[in-house]
Amino acid sequence: MSSSTDTQTLHDVANQEYKYGFITDVASDSLPPGLDEGVIRALSAIKKEPEWLTEWRLKAYRHWLTMEEPHWPKVEYTPVDYQSISYYSAPKSQEDGPKSLDEVDPELLETYKKLGIPLSEQKMLSGIAVDAVFDSVSVATTFKDKLGELGIIFCSFSEAVLEHPELVRKYLGSVVPYSDNFFATLNSAVFSDGSFVYIPPGVRCPMELSTYFRINAANTGQFERTLIVADKGSYVSYLEGCTAPMRDENQLHAAIVEIVALEDAEVKYSTIQNWYPGDKEGKGGIFNFVTKRGMCKGDRSKISWTQVETGSAITWKYPSCILKGDDSVGEFYSVALTSGRQQADTGTKMIHIGKNTRSTIISKGISALNGQNSYRGLVRVQKGAENARNFTQCDSMLLGDQCGAHTFPYIDVRNPTARVEHEATTSKIGEDQLFYCLQRGIEMEDAVSMIVNGFCKEVFRELPMEFAVEARKLLSVSLEGSVG
Amino acid sequence: MLEIKNLHASVEGQPILKGIDLKVAAGEVHSIMGPNGSGKSTLAQVLAGHDAYEVTQGSITLDGKDLLDMEADERAREGMFMAFQYPVEIPGVSTMEFLKTAYNALREHRGEKEVDALDFLNLVKEKLALVEMDLAFLSRSVNQGFSGGEKKRHEIFQMAVLEPAIAILDETDSGLDIDALRIVSGGINKLRNPKRAMVVITHYQRLLDFVQPDFVHVLVDGRIAKSGGKELALELEDKGYAWLENAAAAAATS
Numbered sequence: 234m235s236s237s238t239d240t241q242t243l244h245d246v247a248n249q250e251y252k253y254g255f256i257t258d259v260a261s262d263s264l265p266p267g268l269d270e271g272v273i274r275a276l277s278a279i280k281k282e283p284e285w286l287t288e289w290r291l292k293a294y295r296h297w298l299t300m301e302e303p304h305w306p307k308v309e310y311t312p313v314d315y316q317s318i319s320y321y322s323a324p325k326s327q328e329d330g331p332k333s334l335d336e337v338d339p340e341l342l343e344t345y346k347k348l349g350i351p352l353s354e355q356k357m358l359s360g361i362a363v364d365a366v367f368d369s370v371s372v373a374t375t376f377k378d379k380l381g382e383l384g385i386i387f388c389s390f391s392e393a394v395l396e397h398p399e400l401v402r403k404y405l406g407s408v409v410p411y412s413d414n415f416f417a418t419l420n421s422a423v424f425s426d427g428s429f430v431y432i433p434p435g436v437r438c439p440m441e442l443s444t445y446f447r448i449n450a451a452n453t454g455q456f457e458r459t460l461i462v463a464d465k466g467s468y469v470s471y472l473e474g475c476t477a478p479m480r481d482e483n484q485l486h487a488a489i490v491e492i493v494a495l496e497d498a499e500v501k502y503s504t505i506q507n508w509y510p511g512d513k514e515g516k517g518g519i520f521n522f523v524t525k526r527g528m529c530k531g532d533r534s535k536i537s538w539t540q541v542e543t544g545s546a547i548t549w550k551y552p553s554c555i556l557k558g559d560d561s562v563g564e565f566y567s568v569a570l571t572s573g574r575q576q577a578d579t580g581t582k583m584i585h586i587g588k589n590t591r592s593t594i595i596s597k598g599i600s601a602l603n604g605q606n607s608y609r610g611l612v613r614v615q616k617g618a619e620n621a622r623n624f625t626q627c628d629s630m631l632l633g634d635q636c637g638a639h640t641f642p643y644i645d646v647r648n649p650t651a652r653v654e655h656e657a658t659t660s661k662i663g664e665d666q667l668f669y670c671l672q673r674g675i676e677m678e679d680a681v682s683m684i685v686n687g688f689c690k691e692v693f694r695e696l697p698m699e700f701a702v703e704a705r706k707l708l709s710v711s712l713e714g715s716v717g
Numbered sequence: 718m719l720e721i722k723n724l725h726a727s728v729e730g731q732p733i734l735k736g737i738d739l740k741v742a743a744g745e746v747h748s749i750m751g752p753n754g755s756g757k758s759t760l761a762q763v764l765a766g767h768d769a770y771e772v773t774q775g776s777i778t779l780d781g782k783d784l785l786d787m788e789a790d791e792r793a794r795e796g797m798f799m800a801f802q803y804p805v806e807i808p809g810v811s812t813m814e815f816l817k818t819a820y821n822a823l824r825e826h827r828g829e830k831e832v833d834a835l836d837f838l839n840l841v842k843e844k845l846a847l848v849e850m851d852l853a854f855l856s857r858s859v860n861q862g863f864s865g866g867e868k869k870r871h872e873i874f875q876m877a878v879l880e881p882a883i884a885i886l887d888e889t890d891s892g893l894d895i896d897a898l899r900i901v902s903g904g905i906n907k908l909r910n911p912k913r914a915m916v917v918i919t920h921y922q923r924l925l926d927f928v929q930p931d932f933v934h935v936l937v938d939g940r941i942a943k944s945g946g947k948e949l950a951l952e953l954e955d956k957g958y959a960w961l962e963n964a965a966a967a968a969a970t971s
């Protein structure tokens with residue numbers, strides 16, 4: 234391939250416009266922009282929260298005031314003005330809360346339809362229970378009854394605070410403490426809503442649980458908080474998908490996901506992140522600063538993170554596992570694509586504490602146009618973690634020569650019986666591979682998409698079937714116009 | 718069908734092809750031989766449209782259409798197929814998916830609708846038999862972990878599925894054991910037909926024992942130094958290339 238054709242194709246792909254950039258026109262109830270203790274009390278009051286939670290938020294807020302925004306990730310952005318953000322926005326029709334889908338604002342449903350969220354009756358038959366978070370309030374939860382029969386709790390976080398306070402209080406902040414890091418602490422102070430999942434002992438959740446997040450109102454940061462507790466011997470697979478409308482301003486998304494797996498429990502958490510990435514010049518787009526962490530608390534427990542990150546102007550997240558139980562297993566499978574002016578600094582932390590703990594990290598970074606992609610990962614083996622095993626593989630693929638891929642693996646081993654393997658490759662998309670495809674009559678764009686999808690296969694096969702299909706499509710769409 | 722006139726091509730500013738004239742009519746099989754580095758693969762790549770190679774002079778037409786005007790994928794859809802001397806591995810992409818994508822691209826070009834999955838499977842099974850390949854290959858990543866011989870068979874299998882108007886086979890026989898050679902050449906022979914032309918690049922007479930060419934050309938230093946019938950290949954087997962190289966060098970300096 235001559236470099237001129239390559240670049241041309243790269244440009245065509247990158248010029249692909251964001252397909253989910255519409256704004257839903259619903260009257261919303263918002264708190265005015267700004268953050269102080271009064272705002273937090275107001276927020277907590279709107280949500281009718283118990284006193285202990287209000288106090289917990291305030292404790293986090295006070296701690297946050299002492300913290301500094303971190304600058305170690307390899308990303309650059311204009312500073313966030315935390316006083317210009319509105320910390321609460323709820324669609325107005327939610328005041329009384331819909332009891333069923335019929336009561337949900339039709340325009341919201343229309344929004345979900347555009348996103349392709351399976352919320353309607355027929356789609357429910359496809360076996361997906363959806364807890365949809367629209368701005369800050371969870372508007373519709375499906376399949377709750379069916380799950381209820383098994384003792385599974387799947388509801389909005391706010392509802393869980395009111396209905397299951399003992400569970401929330403026991404596990405909230407147990408994996409990501411309120412003082413954890415700048416953005417997590419901010420989230421702890423102002424988190425709006427999110428999902429709560431509890432799987433009782435011995436129950437295998439019979440369907441994928443799924444949440445679609447969507448930021449709608451302008452100038453509202455979204456601070457969801459998700460808590461998943463898998464009790465002894467239980468299993469759940471959870472999928473999170475996100476999209477946000479197109480706006481010129483940057484929007485902050487500082488979420489937290491906490492997972493607790495007790496003895497013999499297994500949690501599979503999959504994310505397809507497709508927030509608005511900003512335009513070609515880097516205007517607008519979501520700042521996705523997220524803390525995700527799971528604790529394999531019980532022996533033989535397992536937590537597996539799979540993420541496909543194609544959106545956001547900036548992605549900064551490290552879904553991690555604390556392997557505390559003996560024989561527990563942590564996995565991280567990641568595809569991160571950065572195109573245009575997107576930047577991603579993502580990876581994982583695997584903290585081996587228990588004996589015979591095992592972790593696997595497979596990371597695939599793809600950079601196109603001016604995209605910057607960093608893998609940052611920590612594998613730590615504590616003193617007592619006899620026979621810990623880790624395998625890490627980080628592959629980067631560059632499409633074009635204006636983009637970058639960086640790898641920052643940190644390895645910290647304090648037990649001599651540990652075995653830690655790390656493999657890393659960086660390659661340009663193979664010109665030979667492209668020519669081979671072209672010679673068979675396949676168009677450049679399809680060839681690129683096919684090769685990149687092949688590159689990501691080890692990660693995609695970890696996704697539930699229907700989401701793997703979606704991830705492939707998303708990757709192809711994100712690549713349209715961006716490679717060669 | 719294929720007409721090459723005074724073709725000059727260079728790579729990274731270095732002239733490799735220095736004036737090639739060749740006409741290949743439908744139904745014909747031409748063999749191109751010549752010493753290492755004489756430009757045989759370069760000619761194949763230039764015909765296929767690899768843009769690392771710059772055509773500095775001359776023309777290539779296929780059925781009157783100017784190939785130099787087309788990108789590699791367009792040429793392929795117009796019926797140009799090249800069996801690679803070194804087939805490329807594409808990790809994570811199944812052979813089935815690859816081939817189906819290519820097949821559908823050709824169909825779309827001809828204004829036909831996408832092939833039905835079952836029909837395609839049947840087609841593929843039939844063609845696999847031609848090169849005695851197992852269906853299991855189709856679920857493996859393209860060429861990944863294929864043995865040298867399997868890769869070559871796979872090229873011929875693809876030709877069988879895509880049914881090109883003209884096929885350039887670049888050393889499809891090298892690296893084959895005697896049984897594989899028989900299988901591959903048997904496959905090639907079955908794909909010979911009055912409408913299809915083939916250009917077979919090889920170093921060895923043993924392939925030409927199986928696939929009998931209508932014409933043999935010897936490429937030396939970027940030019941066709943001699944053309945003849947299939948007996949020319951036998952003569953080369955006997956005498957080597959030195960006499961032609963000397964003649965070519967004399968011609969170049971005169």
Ligand SMILES: Nc1ncnc2c1ncn2[C@@H]1O[C@H](COP(=O)(O)OP(=O)(O)OP(=O)(O)O)[C@@H](O)[C@H]1O
Nearest residue numbers: 728729733751752753754755756757758759760769
């Ligand atoms: N991409 C390239 N970059 C630099 N030189 C090249 C390139 N491709 C071909 N050449 C050079 O062009 C010349 C002809 O190479 P080519 O591969 O066409 O020879 P060949 O006749 O196919 O040889 P063989 O019989 O060994 O396959 C060689 O000197 C080779 O080094």
Ligand SMILES: [Mg+2]
Nearest residue numbers: 757758759802
């Ligand atoms: Mg060659």
